[in-house]
Amino acid sequence: MVGGLGLAASGLVPAAATAVRPLKGNLKHSVARWTFGQTPIAELCRTVKQIGFSAIDLVGPDDWPILKAHDVHSSMCNGAELGLERGFADTRFHDELVARYTRHIDLVADAGYRNLICFSGNRNGMDPAEGLANSAAGLKRILGHAEKRGVVLVMELLNSRVDHPDYLCDRSAWGVELCETLGSDHFGLLYDIYHMQIMEGDIIATIRRHHRHFLHYHTAGVPGRHEIGEDQELNYPAICRAIRDTGFDGYIAQEFMPSAPDPVASLREAIRLCDV
Numbered sequence: 001m002v003g004g005l006g007l008a009a010s011g012l013v014p015a016a017a018t019a020v021r022p023l024k025g026n027l028k029h030s031v032a033r034w035t036f037g038q039t040p041i042a043e044l045c046r047t048v049k050q051i052g053f054s055a056i057d058l059v060g061p062d063d064w065p066i067l068k069a070h071d072v073h074s075s076m077c078n079g080a081e082l083g084l085e086r087g088f089a090d091t092r093f094h095d096e097l098v099a100r101y102t103r104h105i106d107l108v109a110d111a112g113y114r115n116l117i118c119f120s121g122n123r124n125g126m127d128p129a130e131g132l133a134n135s136a137a138g139l140k141r142i143l144g145h146a147e148k149r150g151v152v153l154v155m156e157l158l159n160s161r162v163d164h165p166d167y168l169c170d171r172s173a174w175g176v177e178l179c180e181t182l183g184s185d186h187f188g189l190l191y192d193i194y195h196m197q198i199m200e201g202d203i204i205a206t207i208r209r210h211h212r213h214f215l216h217y218h219t220a221g222v223p224g225r226h227e228i229g230e231d232q233e234l235n236y237p238a239i240c241r242a243i244r245d246t247g248f249d250g251y252i253a254q255e256f257m258p259s260a261p262d263p264v265a266s267l268r269e270a271i272r273l274c275d276v
Contacts, residue, residue, distance in 0.1 A: 023052045023275045026244050030055035030075040030253035031267060032218065033063075039263075045070035051268050057218075057253035064111050075251040076115045076154065076190070076216060080104035084158065087121025088138040089131035089168045101142045101153075109149035115216060115250075116146075117190065118155050120169035131168045136181045147186045154215050156190040159198040163225075170199055172206050179213040188215035194255070197222045197234055204242045211246040219270065220256040227256055227266050228273060240274045 023029065033056050036044050041056075041063045048054060054072050060079035067074055080100045086093050101118070108116050120135055139153065146153055155178070160170040169175050175189045191214040193203055200206070207214065221232030228236045240252065252274055258266045 021052060023271070026276060027240060027248070027274065028055065028075075028251045029053040029271050029274065030057045030073075030251045032057045032253050032255040033059050035255055035257055036263065036267075041066050042070065045072045047264055047267070048072060051264075051271055053271065055251055055253075057251070057255070058117065061107050061111070064113075068111075074111070074113050075253060076117055077104075077108045077111075077113050078117050079107075080116060081119055082121075084119050084164055084167065085122045087119040087168075088135040088155075089120045089122070089126065090124060091134050091138070093121065094134075094138040094141070097138060098141045102145055105142065105146050105149050105151045108151050114150065115152050115154050118153050119158075120155060120167065122166040123168045124166070126168075128168065128174060132174065132178055132181065135169075135178055139182060139187060143182065143184050143186060147184065151186065152215060153187045154190045155187070156218075157192050157196055157199075159195040161198055163195070170195075172196060172200065172210060176210050176213050189213050190216040190218060192218040192220075192255070193234065193236075193239060194218065194220035194222055194225055203234070203239055207239070207242050207246065211243070211248065214248075216250050217243060217248075217252045218255040219252065219274065220254075224259075225257050226259040228254070228270050236270075236273045237276055240276045244276055 031048060045067060055075035056072055057076040058078045059067060059074045064074055082093055082097060088097060104116060123131060155169055155175060157169055157175050158164045158167045160167045179188060197203055219228050221228045222234055254267060254270045260266045
């Protein structure tokens with residue numbers, strides 16, 4: 001552990017100073033595994049429990065036993081994808097993706113989890129409408145199995161301006177149209193607030209308009225993808241109140257890259273800001 005957690009363990013900080021303050025319970029919180037990639041998964045499990053929540057995002061099957069041992073939920077499973085660039089928009093990858101996702105849907109269901117991430121992949125020169133039709137065709141090949149096993153496929157919205165050049169699912173409208181084309185409760189979108197602020201802004205209005213298709217949320221500060229506090233342009237308490245007011249019952253996962261000396265303190269503060 002780092003910061004106050006480590007000091008408390010050493011007896012240098014009174015226990016009351018690091019006592020868990022119960023969260024309000026209006027929203028469910030998580031943190032992306034990769035943003036604490038240098039932290040052993042068991043240690044990260046202990047950290048989130050100490051802060052007061054019990055879920056980690058973007059965890060694959062190899063680490064699920066550790067999560068279960070610590071009573072921490074895998075709020076968004078991964079491991080079936082071929083990467084961010086090679087996704088369902090390109091028919092060349094469909095057979096391999098279908099085989100991988102069919103196997104992974106079973107792994108997720110057998111583990112008692114629900115959400116499984118997927119990606120559109122890059123445009124590679126294709127028209128967005130063609131990419132949407134291709135994505136729908138590929139996803140239809142696995143949606144029936146996902147529905148049967150109680151697994152939800154969640155496609156992430158990413159920005160193509162800064163972090164993921166040429167990524168196709170880079171606008172809310174495109175993702176919403178794909179959801180409406182598929183018409184399944186077992187497919188939806190991961191609305192990444194950081195990415196969509198870069199691409200289109202209008203975050204709260206978009207959440208209010210399309211929230212039924214947004215099954216999961218990610219956070220990070222803009223610009224820079226770091227902490228979500230006062231040194232960036234998004235008002236996360238207001239955004240989280242808007243999410244809360246839609247009746248959302250999924251997870252909001254912190255996906256900022258810590259830049260402060262004490263990453264755990266940054267995570268604790270992010271949870272405080274989003275606990276509305």
